[in-house]
Amino acid sequence: MTETEKGQPVVVRRARSHKPKREENAEAKFNALLHAASEIVGEHGYVDASISRITERAGVAQGTFYSYFESRQDLFDQLLPKLGAEMLAFIKERTRGVTDVSERERKGFMAFFDFIVQNPDFLRILNEAEQLAPKGHEAHFQLVVAGYLANLHRDWARGEYPGYEERELEVIVYMLLAARSYLALRYAKDKDGIRPIPGWVTDTYMKFITYGLKGESQNP
Structure with a gap:
């Protein structure tokens, strides 16, 4: 009352x-x-x-x-897209209102790893889906890529990423998604389950995103 x-x-x-x-x-x-x-x-x-x-x-x-x-396979093909949609909603909430592209990427990266800590079954579901739930796997990646690519297109349209052609944005999306998947397997997954990713791994990821392999700013 x-x-x-x-x-x-x-x-x-x-x-x-x-x-x-x-x-x-x-x-x-x-x-x-x-x-x-x-x-x-x-x-x-x-x-x-x-x-x-x-x-x-x-x-x-x-x-x-x-x-x-309709069948066990029908459930499997719906499972990953459902979890993927929850993951995207989680990341969207964590990055809401962030306009700086580097900060948005950092927060989105960290949100992904927080999500898999809270949903420790996600990685196995994702990694086995390509062979055992291919329809769900394809639907999941279409959903995730579309959302990520839409953000990059908006950034590019207002002058971000001046060194890239518009068609190259999709390549970037797949590179960033691959990085998250493999970093999760190396630094988040262990025999006891899913653990928080070390902060220095996030810092290394962002250093690479910001400066590339040279590891330093290319601005004079």
Whole structure:
């Protein structure tokens, strides 16, 4: 409760969801299955992520599974794009309002590694998807590349990256995404799970982004 100027209590009521109860329950079960699949694939890999394991972890009957997915493969192909969308939303929130391109890249880089610490199953889901969930893998990369490339196009249009042609921006995006993936495998993943990436690795990444292989500013 809050109080008016006269000291009378005012009851603050929560806004009710506009979704029917049945629709809310269906969405909750759908999300529970995806969350369970994320954990099971993270623990056992796609090959051993059976429907029975997933439904048991989600707390639903096996028959319920087919109300939401046509097959186990259908779930797998939806899993990575769903996690990818969550990752992009996480990074977007961390970089909101940042206009300096170098600072945005630093914050985005750090946000990616914070995300995988909070979602330790993500790397295995991503790395196995190319072979075992190819539709999901392709959809994920289309989504991630499109968002990254849109930012670089906006930067380029206002005069950033003067040494590059517009067609080269996509090459840069793939280089930066590859860097994150391989740095994660080397510096974030260990036998105990996913750990925060060392600060000096972020500094090295940004040094390379800013100055290139020469390691120094090319300005006179």
